[in-house]
Amino acid sequence: MRPQDILIPTPAGVCCKLGSFHIDPTRVVDRALITHGHSDHARAGHGAVLATPETLDLMRLRYGDNFAGATQAICYGESVQLDGARVTFHPAGHVLGSAQIAVEANGLRIVASGDYKNVADPTCAPFELVRCDVFITEATFGLPVFRHGDPDGEIAKLLHSVALFPERAHLIGAYSLGKAQRVIALIRQAGYDKPIYLHGALETTTRYYESRGLGLGELRSVRGAGKAELAGAIALCPPSALKELWSRRFPDPVTSFASGWMRVRARARQRGVELPLVVSDHADWDGLTATIAATGAAEVWVTHGQEDALVHWSVTRGLQARPLDIVGYGDEDETDGTIAGPAAHGEAETE
Numbered sequence: 202m203r204p205q206d207i208l209i210p211t212p213a214g215v216c217c218k219l220g221s222f223h224i225d226p227t228r229v230v231d232r233a234l235i236t237h238g239h240s241d242h243a244r245a246g247h248g249a250v251l252a253t254p255e256t257l258d259l260m261r262l263r264y265g266d267n268f269a270g271a272t273q274a275i276c277y278g279e280s281v282q283l284d285g286a287r288v289t290f291h292p293a294g295h296v297l298g299s300a301q302i303a304v305e306a307n308g309l310r311i312v313a314s315g316d317y318k319n320v321a322d323p324t325c326a327p328f329e330l331v332r333c334d335v336f337i338t339e340a341t342f343g344l345p346v347f348r349h350g351d352p353d354g355e356i357a358k359l360l361h362s363v364a365l366f367p368e369r370a371h372l373i374g375a376y377s378l379g380k381a382q383r384v385i386a387l388i389r390q391a392g393y394d395k396p397i398y399l400h401g402a403l404e405t406t407t408r409y410y411e412s413r414g415l416g417l418g419e420l421r422s423v424r425g426a427g428k429a430e431l432a433g434a435i436a437l438c439p440p441s442a443l444k445e446l447w448s449r450r451f452p453d454p455v456t457s458f459a460s461g462w463m464r465v466r467a468r469a470r471q472r473g474v475e476l477p478l479v480v481s482d483h484a485d486w487d488g489l490t491a492t493i494a495a496t497g498a499a500e501v502w503v504t505h506g507q508e509d510a511l512v513h514w515s516v517t518r519g520l521q522a523r524p525l526d527i528v529g530y531g532d533e534d535e536t537d538g539t540i541a542g543p544a545a546h547g548e549a550e551t552e
């Protein structure tokens with residue numbers, strides 16, 4: 202059996218004919234396996250959805266109770282047989298509930314990793330290495346220029362600025378699922394214990410993280426807080442809100458943005474970001490290449506992002522490698538926000 206007899210890339214996403222399912226389909230399908238809750242991977246309207254309990258909850262929060270015809274929860278380490286294929290979910294270390302999906306048939310194992318990172322994150326289970334024959338990897342930061350460095354160093358930079366400008370607010374753009382909660386957790390780890398303020402669009406997801414046992418200290422809504430109260434405070438908002446009227450309630454804010462793209466100075470400048478924070482939910486170049494090597498996979502399929510360099514790197518290592526041309530993964534979490542799902546629109550419009 203060849204890998205493509207188990208999984209084949211289609212325009213709607215990777216498809217398993219043996220098991221009659223798609224992984225992270227970009228179009229509506231009968232049976233979808235979803236790696237994580239970001240809107241470009243987790244869409245509404247499928248006939249049936251299999252995902253971790255957290256991913257199902259996050260989809261419910263975003264799309265409402267009827268986001269799929271039927272749902273089935275699967276925990277990390279659990280396997281289910283779907284017709285001719287066996288699937289197992291493993292932690293991907295990307296956001297709460299994020300999973301890599303291992304698909305096995307006839308002794309061959311393919312791992313679809315969704316989005317992942319192989320560095321510590323207090324807000325989700327750590328990435329688990331799964332040995333496999335074929336590894337499907339993302340390539341959001343698949344260029345050697347992307348090295349994210351130490352997130353604690355970035356948070357130290359932020360807290361230094363807060364100490365330096367006690368009369369100014371610090372307004373941090375961070376995507377609502379994963380990034381915002383991780384930034385808050387990192388700020389708390391660094392010892393900052395004052396209230397942290399939240400834009401309304403970040404509240405639901407953040408409260409959900411708290412309900413799953415993540416302690417984030419005292420969080421307050423920006424809504425209702427006066428200008429005087431916000432002086433010297435740290436507040437988080439969706440990146441789009443940094444430039445909106447909404448941000449004018451802050452006294453002389455220092456604008457900040459937490460993203461792997463902040464490694465690119467020009468991008469920070471172009472967005473008018475005064476204090477770029479390189480904090481990413483994705484593996485950087487070293488993380489991608491180290492992970493590919495460690496899986497032991499002889500074949501690599503590369504999707505969404507900078508495929509070419511990673512394919513080239515794999516080939517020079519003697520691996521078979523190909524890009525998967527799937528349209529529709531744009532990542533609400535790491536793009537400039539130009540690809541906006543329904544939720545991203547919602548974020549921009551609500552408080």
Ligand SMILES: [Zn+2]
Nearest residue numbers: 239295316534
């Ligand atoms: Zn993602």
Ligand SMILES: [Zn+2]
Nearest residue numbers: 316505530532
């Ligand atoms: Zn993605």
